[in-house]
Amino acid sequence: MAEPLLEEVFKTSGVPTHTFVAPSEFPRLRVALRTAGRGVVIEGPSGIGKTTAVTRALDEIGMTGSAQILSARVPDNVEYIAELPHTTGFGVVVVDDFHVLPLDVKKALADHLKVLADAEDPRSKLVIVGINRAGDALVRHAPDLAARLDVLRFEVEPPEKLEQVVRLGETALNVKLSAAAQIVTAAQGSFYLVQMLSRELCLAEELTERQDDHVNVTASYSSVKHRVMEQQESRFGPVVRKFARGPRFRPSGRANYLLLLKWLAESDRWDIVLREEIARHPEHRRSVGQVVDKGWLAGHAAADDIAEILHYDPDGNVLSVEDPQLVFYLRNLDWQRFPRALGFENVELEHEYDFALSFAGEDRPVADALHELLDADDYVVFYDLNEQARIVGEDVEAFLAPIYASDSRFVIAVLGRRYGEKRWTIFESEQFKERFDDGHVIPIWDKDARPTRFDGTRNIGYLTFDSAADPHDEALRLVTVIKEKHSQAMRDTTGTPQIQLDIDSAIVADDPPPSAPAPGVV
Template identity: 45%
Template sequence: MPQPLLEDVYKRSGIPTYTFVRPTEYQRLYVALRTKGRGLVVEGPSGIGKTTSIIKAIEELGTGSTVIKLSARKNEDRARIENLPNEKNFGTAIIDDFHRLNDQTKQAIADFMKTLADEDAENSKIVIVGINKAGDSLVSFAPDLNNRIDTIRFETNPIDKVIELITNGEGALKINLNTKEEIAREANGSFHIAQLLCYETCLAANILEAETEHNHVEISFDLVREKVFEDLGRQFYLAAREFATGPKLRREGRAPYLHILHWLAVGNEWTLDLVQAIRDNPEQRGSVGQVVDKGFLDSFLNGEHKDLFSEVLHFDNLTNTLSVEDPKFVYYIRNILWNKFARQVGYSSITFKTSYDFALSFAGSDRDVAEAIFEGLSVEELSVFYDKNEQARILAENVEDYLSPIYRTEAQFVVVLLGPEYPKRIWTKFESEQFKHRFGENSVIPIWFSYAPPSLFDETRKYGGIEYNRDKDLTEQANYIVDKLIQKIAEVRISANSEQ
């Protein structure tokens, strides 16, 4: 009998043989698979062993029923998936990468699963395999499906399961790895990453097949990790850089796409709930919230770099979650030196002392100007407090308590639109009380309107500002104001970086 080969023991793709380990949820999966007709959703991070466990459990069941393995990544498989509702007695159909299907197909599959469950179908069963929240996505197309399917979520594997995998491989190759515990910790619950690290460790130690006698392997894990990171860099650096840059590199902006990638890297899960992430990082709420709420992130991921991003990331705009498609990509970004990477991308600093770059203060009669300025600054990925954009957050809050700190300290600059109605309104009086002390701190930028009585704002003329003429083109003047504000914030960024 031939000796086991390294590539067959620590497998980097395909179904493992020597190193298969039953995950914690295996028994639930086994029972759910043998339940007739009832749909099953298996969700969790990529590389965690979902598909492998399903195949192994079906083999163990030994029902002899037909098993169809379909992937939404393949054109020919997508055609078969779309036709499934028209088929009968097809056995067990495993639909992998469900999140990649279009909404129409998802809807049809959801309705079909409901029918199969209601009929207790004997010879037809659908198993959906997807990244985190695949079940939520499915149920969103058929809310009453929730009680007709089983949803099993594969978490990251506990370290003892990862060590079991490594140990199985050691037994097959007749070796003992001195770095077993380090590999298990570094894998962070991913069987796939554990396989990769073990494979590279054995290569470095010249273990290409099973040893004739048991061998203790001494190798530097730091060298292995560096080699793996270097290899992954050739594969993933471009995708990481293009994502971090966003649609356009805006050096004076708040780098929202860079922050999103960083949050994904430092999180414990392989899926980033952007709504929760924004709550946890309020200093980035304006910039990141903008690219999510306005659909910029979705458009960016489906734009000119779609093919590059689709191999490593998936964004679900229904649940606002960003998930990793390839576990090697998340391992790569978790090992990035982020300060160095930010500089390589083009951002000299990603540290911000205030929640907003600008806060707009204006009377309602000048909202058209304020909105034009807000839109112009937001496109440049700057964080802007604009009341209309914050209405949902202000609901049920004490408005004075909510607004006061923004105008006092939480905005780098207050841009005040000094139109003729400004001194007459209650809220503008309140806002100006909060920021009036900041004139002496060079933090207030006045915009003087042509029809405003000069005497009202004489005091503000001591400070640099911009003239606005109601008789001239709004768009042209708003663009001019935006350009000047961008130049100002860029000067502040450069000055702050030079002092560090």
């Protein structure tokens, strides 16, 4: 027998021969595959060994000859998969990468799984292989399917399983890997990663086949890590940066997509359920929730290059890694420096909102236009009509007070002719009156408002609007200055040299402004 080559021992594709280690769920998998008609769902992170385990189990129980393994990533295979619900006696069909199938095909397969299970048809068996929560996706399409499936969850494998892979490889190659323990830790439960990193250790010392004499491989893990990260930077770097910047990058933005990647890198699993992550990070509830709820994440993740390495399921609210090497790359990024390298000025923002709008009902048209323009640029804006569901049944004053007092970076006060006469504008202005001194209130006066005795902004720069003009046109002019004000504040916060604010449409005057925020703002 020929001596094994390195690529035959530490394998990064295909079924391992010298280094196969049965996953924890392997016994249950064998039984599930033998059960006539009943559907089998195998879910778990990419690279954990799902397809390898299925292939090996089918071989061990003598079903390889009647089995077909089809990939949802191969167009010809997808056509065949779509015909399965209309076919009888097709044997054992393994549908790999189920999560990337078109929605209508997923639904049809879910319905057919019920038919096969009820009939206990020994001539047809479907095995679904997908990333985490593939079973949940099937049940969403067919709720009564849950009792008719065997769902096997291939989670992260324990260290002893990965250690066994390394030991088998060492024996096959007649070597000893000095950095084996570090490799096992870095692989974080992935059979694929432990194979890849072990292979790289051997390559670092130019060991490409079994050694006649026992060899100690002394290459350090840190050198291998650096080499692997360089390789992966060329592969993943541009796409990761594209995803992290988002479709509308702003240096002063909230880096919502970057935060999603960071949460994914920090997860014990290789996917995250966004509603759970947002609950764990309430300070980002508004900003990240916004890109999810408005469908911006779904659109961004659907780009071809991004979809090759990340998968977003909007129905299940799940963001998953498609490639185990990407997991390694994300977990080993320098997350302290990475945001700045992308051009973000401040990621860990201290305010829930970028802006809170305060206005009287008569000035809603211009307030609505301001909200629309700022919202379209990914700013998080407190606008009363967006919060009705949260306000109903609550103590309104207790709800509003912190938003205007501290939870917004800036208050935009639209100071129309009746601002100081309205109950809620008086209340709101009481909350933010102390923020004038810090420059955190942006007054926008109606140019025709009459002066009042409440002159709290004699020395404050302000903008003006014309209530008789088109609200959208007025907002377009105003929002340019408002956004630059926000950007300058972000640069000031992070210590970046300031850029002079262009306030051609602002007025800084010695004379009193024509109106004032409200009684009590002094």
